[in-house]
Amino acid sequence: MNPESDADRRQAALPYTLLPITPSVIRELEDRQSSRAQLPLEGSLRPVEEVRNRGYSYRVGAGDVLNVVVWEHPELTNPGNELRDTQSAGRLVGPDGKMFYPYVGNFQAAGMTLAEIRDYIAENLQRVIRTPQVDVRVLEYRSQRVFVTGEVEQPGVSVIDDTPRGILDLINEHGGLRETASRRLAVLSREDESHLINLHALHARGDTRYNIALEPGDVLHIPDNSADKVFVLGEVEEQGSVPIDRNYMSLTEAIASARGMDALAANDASVFVFRSGVQPGVSQLCDCEPEEALVFGLDLSRADGILLAERFELQPRDVVYVSATDFARYNRVVSQILPTVSTLFQLDRLVND
Incomplete structure (x- = not known):
């Protein structure tokens, strides 16, 4: 992958931009992450x-059970002096939002606060009681x-x-x-x-x-x-998916979770992170379109590369790819050719014998 080859990335089936990971790119990504976190609530x-x-004042709704107490008037608090507990003596707000109370009648209780219900009952009881003292509370919250x-x-x-x-x-x-x-x-x-x-x-x-x-x-x-994962592929000890448990995972953590890079085959100078999807604010990072995929490249053979890898935050569904060395590729080609060469050699010996 060559960052100078603009034609290749523009004409690819999925256009992409190759972007080296630098301190300025890290800062820009961190600023974008911080700005998204500061967005106002919807x-x-x-x-x-x-x-x-x-x-905050709770507003009564249909199905709630209220307890209404008129001080010094037990005949209103518990009509007939029935031997009932406080819970069963409560006043139910009906499905239509109305509640009945003696000398007040049916009234729309749903949508009112307890203070509004108390004042409404006290005002209507003044016809039969001088300066009534009323208390209202909710026995059961149901609505x-x-x-x-x-x-x-x-x-x-x-x-x-x-x-x-x-x-x-x-x-x-x-x-x-x-x-x-x-x-x-x-x-x-x-x-x-x-x-x-x-x-x-x-x-x-x-x-x-x-x-x-x-x-x-x-x-x-x-x-x-299941969607909070990154994928580590290429020359690592254990390829696979790595879950982001704490909403933050650095590139270093992802490679370490894959048991590190293959000491014999990995090219630590060519580590890539593939990120697809719409990238908001991507034009501030490079000369590219927002819908283009980003491919971040990093050289982990350098000391500053390791420091940058620790600060580079991965996003869900990112793909981390560790390239192979040229020598590793050569060995693989040879290992694939070797069985054929060996077979031809054995056939030649059989024919000559």
């Missing part, structure tokens, strides 16, 4: 801390549900209560992540839209911006790590 996504700081699927220990349903709940809370409530779970990304579905959540920033860096506050109907999906 649409209605808000960190749970922001929701808490702004003041607002969120779902978690995929690679968690206990996929299922959770309900939102009077405390804002974020993505981390939901994952922990369901037993945490499985060994096969992706540590890079999660998918949050809300109102027919899907949003990618940076799990690595949340878990490894503690970036609470990605601890998104959940809303009723949200579906959080944790994918498996």
